[in-house]
Amino acid sequence: MSVNIVVPVKYVPDAQKQRTFREDLTVDRSDAILSELDEYPLEAALALREAAPEAEVTIVAVTVGPAAASGAVKKALQMGADAAFHVDDAALAGSDALGTSAALAAAIQHVGEEHGGVDLVLTGMASTDGEMSVVPPMLAERLDFALVTRAGTVEWGEERNGLALTRATADATQTVAVAFPAVVSVTDQANEPRYPNFKAIMAAKKKPSAVLTLADLGVDASTVGRDAAAASVQSATPRPPRAAGVKIQDEGEAGIQLAAYLAEQRLL
Amino acid sequence: MNVLVDLGHTTALRSPDREVLTLARTVAAGGTVSVLTHAPDAAGLAEELGGFDVAVLLAPQDAAPDLSLTDTALLDAALAESGATLVLGPNAAEVTDCFARLAVRHSAAIITDAVGVDADRTVTKSVLAGGYTTTVEPTTELAFVTVAPNAVAAGEAQGGQAPDVKPLAVSASGAAATVTGTQVAPASSRPKLTEARVVVVGGRGVGENFSLVEELADELGAAVGASRAAVDAGWAEHSAQVGQTGVTVSPQLYLCAGVSGAIQHRAGMQTSQTIVAVNKDENAQIFDIADYGVVGDLNKVLPQLIEALRERKG
Structure with missing residues (x-):
């Protein structure tokens, strides 16, 4: 028995820095990194592998994006993924979530063909740029896999043909059982992602990593990209910077002054 | 339509x-x-x-x-x-x-x-x-x-x-997960963080005395939030974390104490309508976006504010 896990990863503009839109209304990715939220599913996959060596887990990272997105798969390989695929095709530029998820689903199927099936797709809870959280359910729908979103803990299920998970809903914590094949998104509470050490960084250079085009995946290029987008961005306006307002020094009465300000602004 | x-x-x-x-x-x-x-x-x-x-x-x-x-x-x-x-x-x-x-x-x-x-x-x-x-x-x-x-x-x-x-009446066939247990969270009398009209947030500067933030929140009928530093220190639950990897809030009033205002935190609150900040460091970044800033010791300012609010309710 072996278990094949795919972790989709995204190359996103560094959220710690100023992020901007380009003239074509796409997000500028010139200063990009692996989405921080994609480190958690990678760590979850690695933890599953380490918890059960006999399960013979193979972890494959997959990304969709331009040439620079190879940085995301490189980091994934350094963290411990065994192999990577990068779907890079000019026709993908300007894709919405439907287009991206179509390319990603095709890439996951491709992994399945090369590795004898995909049992589990582990994703982050959102990307740190789009923040829509729609790709995991879209993948479940396209692949006809079971779906669990926002898992807070990830463990093997009985017999290791599935997982035992917990997830927080608005007012409760659920325990969930899911059999493979499944798409599971994990939150940033699921674990503490490891930092790749020097040895892991060197080892990553020898791992298999392939670039695929839409033609390789059998995806019709006219179904993805800006022209096929079902949601079309019409404008992107930078938010006017917030100006600093009043600043007072506490000279013993600041609490009273603040209460007066709140009353004056009708905020009480 | x-x-x-x-x-x-x-x-x-x-x-x-x-x-x-x-x-x-x-x-x-x-x-x-x-x-x-x-x-x-x-x-x-x-x-x-x-x-x-x-x-x-x-x-x-x-x-x-x-x-x-x-x-x-x-x-x-x-x-x-x-x-x-x-x-x-x-x-x-x-x-x-x-x-x-x-x-x-x-x-x-x-x-x-x-x-x-x-x-x-x-x-x-x-x-x-x-x-x-x-x-x-x-x-x-x-x-x-x-x-x-x-x-x-x-x-x-x-x-x-x-x-x-x-x-x-619907039935569906396909692969799906099943819920094997549900533990309902104890109901809180406070509004939900993402929905509240007023949010009171404590940061690193609050120290272990986080109850002061909660007391102010209850006086204002507000939800309680925390910066990542306060959550990492264990003073507040992760569900209370405001910022990049926590929740995004956009209340009418956002009042924070002891929060420095790092970019990851601002990401979760900068669309708030009115921002009020209390911090003893007059150079704290939070003051760059605060509509009303108080440079002072929150352990003095917050109790005085709570007292003043109670008097106004009188």
């Missing part, structure tokens, strides 16, 4: 539900508004929907036996029943999951976290942690849109007729 509103598993309206219903009534502009709940017992909800010009309340006959699969089938059935070209819902995971699946099934647009929707279905949303405002247009006949809390003013229910409840 016919509009379908998916309220998720709600059995009683909360403010984000009222906001979405108000928006639906506006954009429908005379078209039909249908509402779907995923909870089987919907009689009480129908009463509450009376004032929102809702034509029909659709509800399942039975609770879904699985996660996501049957709920998606239920929404699909409601969609067919309603003839809607716009499906709205609060921006909650259970709603987004169903919308995303059906967006694939029907090749329809999905736009999340809208702060506004026009009658021509143009959606306004705030992206890149509040750094940009975008307008997005669906190019498809059908569109799914989730609405951010606190973005639309909820209209008062206008004393209309409670809609008829129409039961929907």
